[in-house]
Amino acid sequence: MLLGLKSEFRKLLTIRSTYGIVAAALLIGAFVAIDSVHIDSKAALQAPDLLANASTNTIVFIGFLLAFPGLLLMGNEYRYNTIMYTLTSSNSRLKTLLAKVITVSVFAVVTSLVASLLAPLCMILGAHLLGVGIGHQVFNYWSIIWRCAFTGWGYSIYGLILAIILRSQIGSIVTFLLVPLVGENLLMGLLRYDGKYLPFTALQSVARPAGLGSPTTSGHEAVVVLAYTAVGLIVSTILFVSRDAN
Amino acid sequence: MIVAKQLVKRYQKKTAVDDLSFTIETGKVTGFLGPNGAGKSTTMRLMLGLDHGGGITTFDGKRLNEYARPSQVVGILLEAKSFHPTRTARQHLRILADAGGIDAKRVDEALDAVGLINAAKSHPGKFSLGMSQRLGIAAAILGKPRYLILDEPANGLDPEGIAWLREFLKSYADQGNAALVSSHLLSEMAQMADNVVVIGKGKLIADTSIEALIAGNGHSEVLVRSPKKLEMERVLRHHKAAVTKTAEGMKVSGLTTDEIGKLAFENGLPLYELSRHTASLEEVFLELTAGSEEFAANKGQK
Numbered sequence: 001m002l003l004g005l006k007s008e009f010r011k012l013l014t015i016r017s018t019y020g021i022v023a024a025a026l027l028i029g030a031f032v033a034i035d036s037v038h039i040d041s042k043a044a045l046q047a048p049d050l051l052a053n054a055s056t057n058t059i060v061f062i063g064f065l066l067a068f069p070g071l072l073l074m075g076n077e078y079r080y081n082t083i084m085y086t087l088t089s090s091n092s093r094l095k096t097l098l099a100k101v102i103t104v105s106v107f108a109v110v111t112s113l114v115a116s117l118l119a120p121l122c123m124i125l126g127a128h129l130l131g132v133g134i135g136h137q138v139f140n141y142w143s144i145i146w147r148c149a150f151t152g153w154g155y156s157i158y159g160l161i162l163a164i165i166l167r168s169q170i171g172s173i174v175t176f177l178l179v180p181l182v183g184e185n186l187l188m189g190l191l192r193y194d195g196k197y198l199p200f201t202a203l204q205s206v207a208r209p210a211g212l213g214s215p216t217t218s219g220h221e222a223v224v225v226l227a228y229t230a231v232g233l234i235v236s237t238i239l240f241v242s243r244d245a246n
Numbered sequence: 247m248i249v250a251k252q253l254v255k256r257y258q259k260k261t262a263v264d265d266l267s268f269t270i271e272t273g274k275v276t277g278f279l280g281p282n283g284a285g286k287s288t289t290m291r292l293m294l295g296l297d298h299g300g301g302i303t304t305f306d307g308k309r310l311n312e313y314a315r316p317s318q319v320v321g322i323l324l325e326a327k328s329f330h331p332t333r334t335a336r337q338h339l340r341i342l343a344d345a346g347g348i349d350a351k352r353v354d355e356a357l358d359a360v361g362l363i364n365a366a367k368s369h370p371g372k373f374s375l376g377m378s379q380r381l382g383i384a385a386a387i388l389g390k391p392r393y394l395i396l397d398e399p400a401n402g403l404d405p406e407g408i409a410w411l412r413e414f415l416k417s418y419a420d421q422g423n424a425a426l427v428s429s430h431l432l433s434e435m436a437q438m439a440d441n442v443v444v445i446g447k448g449k450l451i452a453d454t455s456i457e458a459l460i461a462g463n464g465h466s467e468v469l470v471r472s473p474k475k476l477e478m479e480r481v482l483r484h485h486k487a488a489v490t491k492t493a494e495g496m497k498v499s500g501l502t503t504d505e506i507g508k509l510a511f512e513n514g515l516p517l518y519e520l521s522r523h524t525a526s527l528e529e530v531f532l533e534l535t536a537g538s539e540e541f542a543a544n545k546g547q548k
């Protein structure tokens with residue numbers, strides 16, 4: 001298991017796209033944070049949860065990028081047929097899959113936390129550059145940390161599950177982009193209030209601060225996401241273990 | 247010893263591998279032969295547990311997944327271009343070394359062994375087919391495994407590379423290891439392999455040594471050239487030999503060169519040529535697999 005983890009981390013850290021994804025996530029997060037100072041009214045800048053919201057809003061913006069390490073870690077295996085080495089290096093497909101889940105999870109959580117820390121710092125920098133003041137801030141650290149980490153993790157696991165099920169890098173990326181953008185938006189029109197139970201909508205609602213359109217608490221939405229993730233992981237595990245490796 | 251027992255693989259209505267059993271002996275290189283679509287690659291994948299199907303394969307009495315570190319038991323090369331194109335060759339092998347619990351210093355040793363040490367920092371996406379094969383062989387030998395399963399390893403190799411592969415496999419087997427090697431280069435296989443497993447349409451056709459295969463299936467003939475053709479033919483037929491006339495002389499079966507030489511001497515018949523012609527592995531292979539080709543070309547059509 002430890003050997004598998006070591007190998008999976010090396011796979012993740014030896015492709016350029018990993019660094020591209022991290023750089024894009026941090027840059028977009030920083031830009032959104034700085035730009036929001038410019039857009040927000042002076043009254044809004046005095047809100048006590050301004051910086052806390054900067055963290056969680058950033059994750060909503062960059063979350064979809066965090067699915068790509070999961071999509072690529074598994075998608076590359078099939079695209080370049082390295083799956084045969086991966087599977088013949090281990091004596092258990094379950095261990096192999098678990099190593100991938102842990103690798104993707106750790107990567108997503110760390111990147112999410114770095115981005116969510118960077119966002120308020122960028123906002124402070126933006127305010128300083130514009131010469132405007134920010135009001136006294138109140139932080140519920142635990143709430144911010146778990147919502148940001150959970151959202152990033154959720155996206156990465158969604159990506160990994162899709163790649164395992166579809167076994168096609170391009171197919172899983174296209175599906176990943178289409179489901180939240182087109183599929184869920186169409187379903188939202190039909191389901192209205194119940195649309196909050198859709199996987200990507202629920203995931204975004206975990207990070208979205210209360211009062212910004214979320215009809216339920218982050219905890220409720222996290223349970224919905226966990227249910228999707230559990231079902232997805234069970235299905236993908238069964239397929240990964242039982243299907244031919246091609 | 248690798249023992250494959252009753253391997254079966256079915257794709258809906260098609261049976262790709264049909265109750266296939268054979269043994270790979272240690273200390274020997276075993277050639278794995280069959281026409282295109284015979285099921286060689288599928289058999290290899292079944293043996294390694296990459297594909298699911300019937301039957302079992304044991305390596306020294308244990309299934310591959312019963313070993314803690316399978317890549318130190320079997321090294322594989324199933325496709326030449328199985329690597330991420332933008333990782334370096336060294337990174338590719340480091341990943342495999344990590345996964346297999348193999349010492350990192352083996353990476354450069356393996357690259358050196360296949361002549362790629364100077365390309366260690368290169369991206370294999372730019373490698374030729376021959377270089378890709380060498381990287382694949384480096385990956386296979388990385389864990390110093392007892393067994394090698396190589397699918398068409400000579401594809402794309404230059405003559406020097408093929409000669410290296412032949413010598414490498416022979417010395418590898420001489421150290422008490424074993425290799426199962428599929429190839430379409432039959433003349434090369436005849437030089438490289440000790441034993442041969444021949445399959446057609448997923449079924450076993452032969453599992454024996456190359457010598458036994460040729461002796462048991464090939465037609466050994468003697469080429470005879472004499473200025474007194476008619477007399478020679480009459481003498482040979484009188485001694486129950488089968489004679490086939492050719493433009494230059496005659497092909498004789500049923501008598502050895504010694505026997506024919508003695509008959510010619512006793513009858514005062516001069517000989518210009520008396521040579522034994524043994525069937526090649528290619529001739530035997532074509533004879534054995536006739537009718538079991540999945541994708542046979544239409545002979546005579548251009």
